[in-house]
Amino acid sequence: MKAIVHVTLKNGVLDPQGKAIEHALDGLGFDGVGEVRQGKVIELELDASDRDAARTQVTDMCEKLLANTVIEDYSIDFTD
């Protein structure tokens, strides 16, 4: 099973990478682009077969390592 974790900055937290992309797109002549935010996506191959157990495990990974929960939100999806 594969877990896909999205880690994004919480609303209100400054995102300099997103701002840099926004300005670069503007410089390249792309119109109509509003706010840009950049986050991370982490794909994990898991041996687990039980999805509920896997969700508990991956949530634990997010809390301990993958996300800084002071400034970041995370979401977890699974594919087989």
Next chain:
Amino acid sequence: MKAIVHVTLKNGVLDPQGKAIEHALDGLGFDGVGEVRQGKVIELELDASDRDAARTQVTDMCEKLLANTVIEDYSIDFTD
């Protein structure tokens, strides 16, 4: 409309960040974790209302700025 762009390393391209996460998870005692890959997710607010036109525009952004197509793949999704 919001465009969500996933940028991931192509298969076979070395991913040191993913490897670092893999080792850190192992060090924290998480079992059954196979390969870990890390990518980027970029969320763009767009003024466009036509999804086909937006897809063309965002594809152009990916080719010119958001992804290094030599070593990275990208995929584009939309939410309203």
